[in-house]
Amino acid sequence: MIDRLIAKIEKTQNPTVVGLDPRLSFVPQYIKEEAYRNYGKTPKAAAKAFLEFNKKIIDGIHDIVPAVKPQVAMYEQYGAEGMQAYIDTLQYAKEKGLMVIGDIKRSDITSTAEAYADGHIGKVKVEEESYTVYQQDCITLNPYLGSDSIDPYMEHCKNYDKGLFILVKTSNPNSGEIQDLDVGGEKLYERVGKMVDQWGQSLIGKRGYSAIGAVVGATHPQQAEKLRGIMPKTYFLVPGYGAQGATAKDLKGYFNQDGLGAIINSSRGIIAAHQKQPYQSKFTEKEFYLAAREAALDMKEDLQQIFR
């Protein structure tokens, strides 16, 4: 998985992942009106509107970014119909050649983790038949339950060429309440970083990076620099650029000398660009996907300064 991701980053010359975190307030009126006409103002209508919205966004960006990161919470809140929109979004993104990072942040005891792993990055069996339900190349996990909670996913990474991004230092303002605690002379996030690096050693790809990556928020550049030193073979998934305030200037320390090692996420900053300047003045509401494309190209150019 990690070699495929690196190949896509190199092909697009763009270490960006577009977060597919739809909200009804982002969806243009014409899409919502059609959904409400067909299904009333129901969770089903919201889900149908999300799928239509996502497909247009994917059409707008699929050739200029390597990956998308659908955030499951946005879909799950609408129940079964929402999850169908999630599943259909994954499939459409894969059809368009994108790598897919499912932001599902799961964590549980081994026997339950096996079910999550089968469903999300493996296959589920119904008697002698087996099915791929969620078309994801990698998923996010919470490491709080320890290594036995991660093991089932590691097996599937090996068997199905999949990957993980494990929470190490999250972007939210209060992440330090737990992640910065002192544990025997080091910070908890450093200890977790070392553990993730260790877990990843058996899954190093041809390019020298592991299929077991880490989530490291763009809003914590000092901590990221420490982690970069602690875990040189671990790819970082970096949320926090754009809507959460981080800029390209904060991001140099997230990358290795080879120009690889990090992929930067922006969700609201791209998919809701049509509601913000300068894009709002340039594009009509119906052209929201063109606004997203331009915002993604602007982000690509912004990130170039890291490598100059």
Ligand SMILES: O=c1ccn([C@@H]2O[C@H](COP(=O)(O)O)[C@@H](O)[C@H]2O)c(=O)[nH]1
């Ligand atoms: O530490 C973390 C881990 C995950 N996220 C997720 O990334 C996106 C960020 O969205 P923006 O609109 O670009 O702020 C969202 O899905 C979060 O759940 C994170 O922000 N920080």
